[in-house]
Amino acid sequence: MTERRKMERILLTGSPEIKIGASRQTAYDIRKFANELGFVPLEKPTFQNVFSCESLIKLFVHPLETRITLVAYPFFCHPGKNILRYLELKLIKMLSRWSKIILYVFDLPIEQSISVGNEIFIDQKSYLIERELMKCADKIIVFNEKMKSRIQERCELSDDRFVFFEILDYGVEQPDYLDKEYDPPIAVAYAGNLSRKYVGNAFLELPVNEKINYHFFGYDGEWISDLSVKFRYEGYFDPLELAPRMSRIAHYGLILRDLKNPKFTEYHKYGSTSKFSAYMVSGLPVLVPRTYEYIAQITHKYGVGLIFDSPKDLDSLLLSVSEDEYRTMRLNTYDLGKKISQGYFFKKAVSRAIDS
The missing domain is CATH 3.40.50.2000 (Glycogen Phosphorylase B;)
Structure with a gap:
């Protein structure tokens, strides 16, 4: 050439x-x-x-x-x-x-x-x-x-x-599918920036009981373990390590920041996030607030998670899911994650833009 x-x-x-x-x-x-x-x-x-x-x-x-x-x-x-x-x-x-x-x-x-x-x-x-x-x-x-x-x-x-283009691709190798049993305690992962300034008081609204464990991945999260014995700070991992680790540990991936910030809620109308895509590639169905309008929309469209109105409702929502319902969500998530890891949405949109 x-x-x-x-x-x-x-x-x-x-x-x-x-x-x-x-x-x-x-x-x-x-x-x-x-x-x-x-x-x-x-x-x-x-x-x-x-x-x-x-x-x-x-x-x-x-x-x-x-x-x-x-x-x-x-x-x-x-x-x-x-x-x-x-x-x-x-x-x-x-x-x-x-x-x-x-x-x-x-x-x-x-x-x-x-x-x-x-x-x-x-x-x-x-x-x-x-x-x-x-x-x-x-x-x-x-x-x-x-x-x-x-x-x-x-x-x-x-x-x-x-x-x-609909969804942001995430080019990390997808872990092998893991058929995870759906028994309490339900494990919820959160991956991202964990600084207090970034997340605010969002984690304080999460329900804490013996039926749910939380695992936090990212920078600046040392303070989180002090909030509850059910909150475990796992540290920071490179995306290549993070995907298989979350896949083994967790049932769900959580998407959450300060829901009392109307500007941030408005911002979530315009697109999805790399956090959503990272969870998909990891095979984790997502937990997303209804006010994060677009992410909630694609979660419903592809059947890849649960939509909640308030973080305080998460325990009853998670425990209402049957084994078969969870397995279906996890399979849907794995299928969508495979496309995301291969750049499907980027390539499709760019090719269409070139040809039109």
């Missing part, structure tokens, strides 16, 4: 090495699955290497080689306050003159910043950057109808510009 041929499909993204946690795994997954579709990944520069980033310099010198540009947003052209956002937008505008621009929008960074109280990183230019970026795109790949509508509120784009 010639160098010219190699540059016909490019992926503009961020480096996995400068990401942490779920963001790092998402960065790896986008690169991996895009590469399987023939895309050459080009990482965004950092402020320190902006003038020595060889791959991006090639684009400015030989831009006509590129026929399709896939942009992983918001890894690339993040609209928050940073000096590189103008350079990255300029590059995409230049490429749009002869390259088909496809945006893969796996998050809405403005809404995300507002939901967690980080408005300080957003300014009026952030909205302008995002509008200009969206207008450059020939196709915009989004989670769902509500994410599409949110973008259209700002950009006035037609429906035919959008493609739905």
